[in-house]
Each structure stands twice: as structure tokens, then as C-alpha cells.
Amino acid sequence: MTQTKPVIGITMGDAAGVGPEIILKAFNDDSVAKMSNSFIIGDAKILERAKSFVGSTKEIHVIKHPSEGLFTSDVIDCLDLNMLPNDLAVGEVSPIAGDAAFHYLAKAISLANAKEIDAICTAPLNKEALQKGGHHYPGHTEILADLTDTKDYSMMLSAPNLKVIHVTTHVGIIDAVNMITPERVLHVIHLAHETLSKAGIKNPKIAVCGINPHAGENGLFGNGEEEEKIIPAVEKAIAEGIDVQGPLPADTLFFRTVRGDFDIVVAMYHDQGHAPVKVLGLESGVNITVGLPIIRTSVDHGTAFDIAGKGIADEKSLVEALRQAVELSPEK
Incomplete structure (x- = not known):
């Protein structure tokens, strides 16, 4: 046919x-x-x-x-x-x-x-x-x-060897942090899992960025944002059987993903996700709206x-x- x-x-x-x-x-x-x-x-x-x-x-x-x-x-x-x-x-x-x-x-x-x-x-x-x-x-x-x-959607960027999906996008950095909630993070993890699964990746490996430097360094940086906003979502996703890790330090996570450790990164805000993708593939990068x-x-x-x-x-x-x-x- x-x-x-x-x-x-x-x-x-x-x-x-x-x-x-x-x-x-x-x-x-x-x-x-x-x-x-x-x-x-x-x-x-x-x-x-x-x-x-x-x-x-x-x-x-x-x-x-x-x-x-x-x-x-x-x-x-x-x-x-x-x-x-x-x-x-x-x-x-x-x-x-x-x-x-x-x-x-x-x-x-x-x-x-x-x-x-x-x-x-x-x-x-x-x-x-x-x-x-x-x-x-x-x-x-x-x-x-x-x-x-x-109501619930996200931006996914794709470049050679790197896919990134965003929890927040076109808002200021202070507003972005305020908008991050465990429910939103979990929803974006679900979107990442569903999108890559439909694309033929069985049980995709998902990495979740932290918000603060070094993902908060166990409370050394920030005001407990990772513990409040990210960890509950990651724990719930793991309990659902999703292969996800985080929060992980953004300064090394994108290198690890390009190396092949993960299939997709969940970024917390616009520049955290956009900058690595555009360094790798400004001329071949693609923006995909999922959800x-x-x-x-x-x-x-x-x-x-x-x-x-x-x-x-x-x-x-x-x-x-x-x-x-x-x-x-x-x-x-």
C-alpha cells in the first residue's frame, strides 16, 4: 500500500x-x-x-x-x-x-x-x-x-545529540523560579517520556536540571528550591516506573547528555536549556511544541x-x- x-x-x-x-x-x-x-x-x-x-x-x-x-x-x-x-x-x-x-x-x-x-x-x-x-x-x-x-504544553529543542524540554520558557528568571512547582515538573517529565516513547525510544532516560548552581549543593546554594520544587516530582516519576534522575547540576549535565548518558534534559528555564542547544546546533536545531x-x-x-x-x-x-x-x- x-x-x-x-x-x-x-x-x-x-x-x-x-x-x-x-x-x-x-x-x-x-x-x-x-x-x-x-x-x-x-x-x-x-x-x-x-x-x-x-x-x-x-x-x-x-x-x-x-x-x-x-x-x-x-x-x-x-x-x-x-x-x-x-x-x-x-x-x-x-x-x-x-x-x-x-x-x-x-x-x-x-x-x-x-x-x-x-x-x-x-x-x-x-x-x-x-x-x-x-x-x-x-x-x-x-x-x-x-x-x-x-493548558499544559512545553517547548522541546532538538540539536545533534541533545534534546531539551522546558519547565518554563518566555518569562523573566525570577518569575520562572516562582512558576516552577512539583506538579509542573512532573508534567514536563511525563511529556518528555511520552514524546520520546512515541518517537520509538523505549524507556527513555530523562535527566532533570537543578535550579541553583550545583543543584543547590544540599542546601548550600539557594533557599531549598530543589527540595521543594523538583525532588518530589522526580520521586513520583520514579515510582511510576519512569527512568529519570535529578536534580542534577546543569554545568555538567548537558555534557553528559551529549556523551550519551541521557536521552533528554528537563531544563528549568529558558536560557538554561536554550544556550547548550544553540551552541551545539544553531543551524540545525529544531523547536518542537509538545502537549x-x-x-x-x-x-x-x-x-x-x-x-x-x-x-x-x-x-x-x-x-x-x-x-x-x-x-x-x-x-x-
């Missing part, structure tokens, strides 16, 4: 950034058409303009619904929302571009909720532009959670306004995000 390729909606992100360029470059990779029926949700005119930045000669084929996609290696299908002016400035924060980026994602979520696409893959948006465009979310993840009515009723993967980099329009942005992270979206999509 022939398997139908999954249909992936790729949101263009902030059109003033590198999103249009990395999309065009990604579609020059023959593997994209071979592994998926992928199309763009964005503005066709912006893709046409970006062709000159990267030297693309592929035709932009405008569609109104995924069913109209040609999905061949010769064209790039674009569900055109036609929200942006022809003269949108490149490399600048724009409320118009921020608003459009929100609507591209909202359209993708609507299609995914209706089962008309199998997964969403997102190019980067700009948080300042998003806010100035009237959408008061910290980023993609929170929009996805809101528009899918998801949603739909599949969403993303590049693990920003809009890169400083190089937008120059045609030098690297598309590897987007191609890898597409691969992971395909792998996570349900079989047909």
Missing part, C-alpha cells in the same frame, strides 16, 4: 526577516518535495521579491486551499493571505509584518485543527513586531497553546534582521524542522 506524503503548512513568519529567504532555499533541497506535500502560508508577493535575494527561479503557485497544491519540485505552492504592502521594509521591526505573522500562524492552526494539514512548520517571527502588531503573546508557543485551547493536539515544529533561530535581504541566511534548520514534522505526522 502506497503511503500518502504528509501535508505540511509552512508559515512565513515575519516577512521583514529571513523567513522568506530560508523558505525559498529550503525548497531548492530536493528532499523537501520527496518527503512531504509542503506549501507556504504567507504573502506570495513577498516570496516573489525574495527570489531575487537568493537567486531562486521557481514559480510561486498561488492557492486558496491545500487541496489546490501541485506539490512538485518545479513550483512553490503558496496559500496567499495577501496582507503586506509591496514595499515592506526588509530588516526592520514592522507592526504590519507582526500582525501578518500572527494571521499566517492562525490560518495554519485552523487548517490543522480541521485535519486539513498534518503538521505546521514555522519560520521565525519577531516578538517586538508581534506585540506592536496588536498581538500580546511572548511567541509562537503561546499563540499555539491559546488557539488550540491547550498540543496538533504537530508543530520550527526553526531554532530568530528573524535575523541584520542579514535579511542579503540571501545568506542558512536554511538547514528549516529543512530539519520539516523532516521532524514529517516524522511526527500520523501515518496514512
